[in-house]
Amino acid sequence: GYVGADLSQLCLEAALQCIRSHVDHMDVDSEDPIPEEALDQLIVEDDHFVHALAVSDPSTLRENKIEVPDVKWKDIGGLEDTKRELQEMVRYPIEHRGLFEKFGMQASRGVLFYGPPGCGKTLMAKAIANECGANFISVKGPELLNMWFGGSEANVRDLFDKARAASPCILFFDEMDSIARSRSGGGGGGSSETSDRVINQILSEIDGIGSGKTLFIIGATNRPDILDPGIMRPGRLDQLIYIPLPDKESRVSIFKANLRKSPIADDLTFEQLSDVTEGFSGADITEICQRAAKNAIRDSITAEIERQRRVESGELTQEEADALPDQVPCITRIHFEASMSKARRSVTPDIVKQYDDFSSKMKQQWSTSTESGTAYDFDSVAAEQQREDALMNVSEEEVEEEEEQVDEEDSAVPAE
Structure with missing residues (x-):
């Protein structure tokens, strides 16, 4: 994400750090010029650039960047299945791009965290960014909203432009439900129209992520039931991960x-x-x-x-x-x-039940097993489909026979 001016500033900061490391050996109060022997010792080394990188940020990230704390998987207890899923979706495409190209697979573009508030959704996003060594841009949904016509959509475009420039990057949307509610379908006017334009712009930006850019989107919400279905369609935030109360x-x-x-x-x-x-x-x-x-x-x-x-x-x-x-x-x-x-x-049992019910509903919709808990098998599924088709045909034949019988009975009744 560094542009030319950023690299120039980085080199300047490294040079200044080099001077600071040798200032104790110089008489800075003297009016005499610094001896050439002392100047020859001023060599910019790797350690100076490491310091410069720690204090210099690319200009594309200055407005939205959050300094990610040192959060690792070991700092998050439990949720092993969630960690494995995130590694497969985020870390693997970054570290094993060749394997994805080998098998002709396109990396997933996003994931949606949902669950009760205060359960570590943001912490999980920061941990995967730290593990992957990727840039991390975090924004709360309401921060994108603007009172002027077209301002909110412009904020969304600028945010995605910065994320693409900082690739590999994880773009984290907190409070996703504030900007991605179900669209009104027209006629609402006012704030509903603004919300519709914002969600349309977000969907357009997600669809426009190029395959050459390692950009991954993570959304977090406490209200998955009010999100626009379009945000969860394949190719967008199509992976839903439930973050429950800690065990x-x-x-x-x-x-x-x-x-x-x-x-x-x-x-x-x-x-x-x-x-x-x-x-x-x-x-x-x-x-x-x-x-x-x-x-x-x-x-x-x-x-x-x-x-x-x-x-x-x-x-x-x-x-x-x-x-x-x-x-x-x-x-x-x-x-x-x-x-x-x-x-x-802070989370009542009734609220927990609502999340559990929503999670169960999503699992039922995504399940491809012939029965709960059984493995998917092509032959058994095909046989089951044939049985259903046969039953359907039998039902249609019975309906036709009943209709013919009714017609015969009607014709047998004498007219008054």
């Missing part, structure tokens, strides 16, 4: 990630915390950890105030106070119990 293994991983820099009491394990947070989302668990840490900080400050009071009252000298052990060395069970007493589930 026990996932909750353990979430606790580890949130508390990796926090001291924890020995009598408290991540498994215990996971057992008492069933039904909580990742965001709920993060809030529990933050509140427990705040409780520990509050107790630590209270203990420090008490210690200073004893010093000021003459009960202790400053040396004796400094020698006292830390009253709150870690986050304890009491802190977590106080945090859990105020915790709440």
Whole structure:
């Protein structure tokens, strides 16, 4: 995604970093010119360019780029099937392009994450971008909307142009339902017409992604039921992945990630915390950890105030106070119990059931098995189709016989 001006700025930053690394050996306050021996040591090396790359972004990404944190698969517990699917859809086309060309397969263009809020859809998108070493552009749906006629469509075009220029790139649409609702079909006027134009522009851009560009689109939504069906047709965001509430293994991983820099009491394990947070989302668990840490900080400050009071009252000298052990060395069970007493589930069982029902509905629509749980077999499917055709023919013959019988009975009735 770097253009000529970006490369020039990159070289300049590398040269400046080279000078910074040698400035300690130069007398910058002297009015005399720098000796040639010192100038000869100013050689721009790979490390200087590595630093320049870390602080310089391509101009195509400056407006929309989000600095992706160091998120790896190991930081996300559970969801192994989801990880495998994402690797096959995103990572394989980037790392094994030759195999796709060999088998004449075109890489998938996009995937749609759906599920309850706070379950790590954004985290999953960032993790796959990190694993693939691809650029990552994230945008929330409402950010594309513009009050002026044609402004929203122009924002969509500019966004896709930047993503194509930054290939390989993952373009992440958060809150997809805000810009991709089912089209009104005309006559709605106002905001519905704007929404229709935006979704039409998005579909046009997705269809226009060239095979030579490694651009993958990830959408995330909490309301898959209101999305326009066109966005999920083959060749677009045709892969739907359900991100459910975290299971026990996932909750353990979430606790580890949130508390990796926090001291924890020995009598408290991540498994215990996971057992008492069933039904909580990742965001709920993060809030529990933050509140427990705040409780520990509050107790630590209270203990420090008490210690200073004893010093000021003459009960202790400053040396004796400094020698006292830390009253709150870690986050304890009491802190977590106080945090859990105020915790709440942001996703109710009714909401979870709605997502589970939608997921089951999608699986039934996509299923190609002759029976649930059985493998697909061409011969058995063909035989089943023949049986259905035979039954259909028999039914048609029975209908014809009944119609002939009715006609005969009608002709036998004397006219009045």
